[in-house]
Amino acid sequence: MGKLCHAFEKMKDCLSKNNETMFRQFAEQRRLNAAFSHDLRTPLTLLKGHATMLLSFIPKGLVSQQEILDEISVMSKNISRLEKYVNAMTNLYRLEDIDIPRQQITFHSLIDNFNNTAEALCYDKHFSITTSGNNITLFINLDTVMQIYENLLSNSIRYAKSDIA
Numbered sequence: 001m002g003k004l005c006h007a008f009e010k011m012k013d014c015l016s017k018n019n020e021t022m023f024r025q026f027a028e029q030r031r032l033n034a035a036f037s038h039d040l041r042t043p044l045t046l047l048k049g050h051a052t053m054l055l056s057f058i059p060k061g062l063v064s065q066q067e068i069l070d071e072i073s074v075m076s077k078n079i080s081r082l083e084k085y086v087n088a089m090t091n092l093y094r095l096e097d098i099d100i101p102r103q104q105i106t107f108h109s110l111i112d113n114f115n116n117t118a119e120a121l122c123y124d125k126h127f128s129i130t131t132s133g134n135n136i137t138l139f140i141n142l143d144t145v146m147q148i149y150e151n152l153l154s155n156s157i158r159y160a161k162s163d164i165a
Helices: 002-057 065-097 107-121 142-159
Strands: 103-106 137-140
Touching: 002 065, 103 107, 107 137, 107 142, 137 142
Parallel strands: none
Antiparallel strands: 103 137
């Protein structure tokens, strides 16, 4: 009888831990959804405002052709922001579902990859990577790391005045 009680106690503890884990996962999912919803609201609000203004002012002839083009340009930028948010959310869910294979690469090889990519993308900017440390061995998914690096580098290029370091 003692063994049976002990087994039930173990099972109860296991169920309790599983419930806590599930609760934390649901809470994290709600938090993530709230963050994405918040990030989507601003561009949607801006799009709605610009569309409302155009629908109201164009029929009355209150805006010039250039003002219309300016408004459409702002709307296009906000549409791009929405697309990026949706892609980020899609990629996030996709990343949760896959096992990312890792390969062995040296730190210096990774930096060489970074430099080669930067040379191709930063042809009209001054670019430099400064490192210190040993040539350690890394276990990474190079494709994923390079995708992240290219994304960061593209953003840096877009907003950098002259130098990217």
